[in-house]
Amino acid sequence: MINVLKIKKDFPIFENNPSLVYLDSTATSLKPRPVIEKLVEYYSKYSANIFRGVYSLSEKATKEYEKTREKIAKFINGKKEEIIFTRNTTEGLNLLAYSLGRKIIEKNDEIVTTIMEHHSNFVPWQILAQESGAVFKVININQSGDLDLYCKNIKIKKSKCKMTMQNSKLINLNNIITKKTKILTLTYISNVLGTVNPIKEIVMVAKKINPKVIVIVDAAQAAPHKKIDVLDLGVDFLAFSSHKMLGPTGVGVLWGKYDLLCEMFPFNFGGEMIAEVFLDKTFFKDPPYKFEAGTPAIAEVIALSEAVSYLEKIGLEKIEAYEKELVQLAYQRLKEEFGKNIKILGEGNIKERSGILAFNFYNLHPHDVAQILSEKNICLRSGHHCAQPLHQFLGVSSSCRASFYFYNDKDDVEKLVEGLKEVKIKFKL
Ligand SMILES: Cc1ncc(COP(=O)(O)O)c(C=O)c1O
Known part of the structure; x- marks a missing residue:
């Protein structure tokens, strides 16, 4: 209870x-005391930059920051090195549109999304399609407010279909995903309809049609309310925001499969994301650090760990x-x-x-x-x-x-x- x-x-x-x-928790959640206290703890006890100092305050801050990375990895069943701290879901999705999208999308390729997306998972892909000459496909919804994925061309009664909606055999993406589809990007939960999309089943069906399709999930409304297991879902990338799940503003999480992260070019350039810089060239660190240029929201990342603990305590x-x-x-x-x-x-x-x-x-x-x-x-x-x-x-x-x-x-x-x-x-x- x-x-x-x-x-x-x-x-x-x-x-x-x-x-x-x-x-209005869909816009942003309220914050419990342990999260607020953790922010104060950082600023009053070990307020130093991370990675840069060899003194103990900086080492303590770095340790706490990395502890959150581990915690988030466990929270979604990913690996520590696959967790990138961003500013929010929006930045995670834009990072993908730039670093992944601009690398793999070519003229006439297809990017598939849905009509129920938040602008932050719609506009970056629409712009990418316009710039590259790719086809931008948008999956509609039916009258119930569910994605229009079911029963097309399948002889089955509608009522029966509804009862077994999570059955991937009923999901028909033949007209949506093709061999030209490079990216399928969709929300886990609609921020307007509250619809919970059957991500695991969609991924299974989409990858059956085209094993190379990369699936991106906007989990901004899922991470605060639902257990997420990225391996079980079978997705390639997943993004969410700390501030919607009891954590501070200014922090987001982007999870991605490590091999894909390695292949991607950084989104921002600057401090702490480089391995070596020469006059004529630069070498970057491995993920996740190559995607975390500049001083991050240190206190906020550290306090996010308390938000996760609070959610896990309740379940x-x-x-x-x-x-x-x-x-x-x-x-x-x-x-x-x-x-x-x-x-x-x-x-x-x-x-x-x-x-x-x-x-x-x-x-x-x-x-x-x-x-x-x-x-x-x-x-x-x-x-x-x-x-x-x-x-x-x-x-x-x-x-x-x-x-x-x-x-x-x-x-x-x-x-x-x-x-x-x-x-x-x-x-x-
Ligand atoms: C489904 C969904 N995606 C993305 C976002 C963007 O989140 P943020 O503003 O934290 O980047 C929101 C915010 O309401 C959302 O509901």
Whole structure:
């Protein structure tokens, strides 16, 4: 069982804002005390640059920094030398578009992505395709809000198909992945629909059609909520952000298969990523260091380790199951109270989705709804959530988004319902 009252005590923000209803963890999560304390510990006890000093403070900082690398490697079942610290998911994905994409993509090659991507996993590949003359293919979604991967050309009843959705035999990528596809890049969990994509099955089917296809996963919304095992998933690269999983801002993680990392050219050049520099040439260090030029976010990387410990202490399986229940309850309560006047994006996948509910309320502008809720200290996001292609596909320009984490509970759901009732009254609906 998740004890939310006990958990809330670990997050100082609730002490300072007792009435806070925080429903925007998809944008960034709140931070527990051990993470905040670890930041203070670094700055007050061993605040020195890493790798550069032979004095003990620097050695201590380096040790702590590398400890996080080991911890993250274990967290996702990768190897230490495959973990690159970036600024965030966005930087990890851009690094790949430059260092990998610009190396392997040629005219008429195919880059495949999906309509449900965050801009940070859409625009870098769209630009790369435009620059290189590659074909940019976008997988659509069906009415349920799932990727349109199932049952095409397979004679099976739709209901049967739904029950066994994770069965890779039902995933049909024949029209999507071809021998010309070099990169398939997709999100694990949609930051708008909450859809959890069957990554393992997609990888299996895609690599069967074309064993050379490189699969990249945007795990920004998965790492905070779901156990990830990169080997089991069979992916080639995976990126996520510390700040969405209880850690500090300014740090991201890019994991990649070591052989592929070795073949890639660095993204940034500068301090600590070089082996030797001569007047006419430069030799780089091995991965991961060749991708970590300049002084990194030392304190933040060190404190990320505490975030991972906190998540592991509660257990990601428990977190995932709890959020699934909470989001279903929220869906049910919102529907009970507002019926057709609340339109949930991707309504069909409600039983399978992660803790995210994007919706439109009557015909109100999402900013107006969010503004009124904010007066009651209810924080949720309004806008396109950096997923404009998806909103365009769904025929709406924007939406409100309530997102739930393990520090939310039924009370938060009720407060959201009450808040929306007030919105209704204010607009005389
Ligand atoms: C699915 C997804 N991908 C990528 C990002 C970008 O994350 P960041 O801003 O930390 O780089 C987000 C942020 O909301 C996201 O939800």
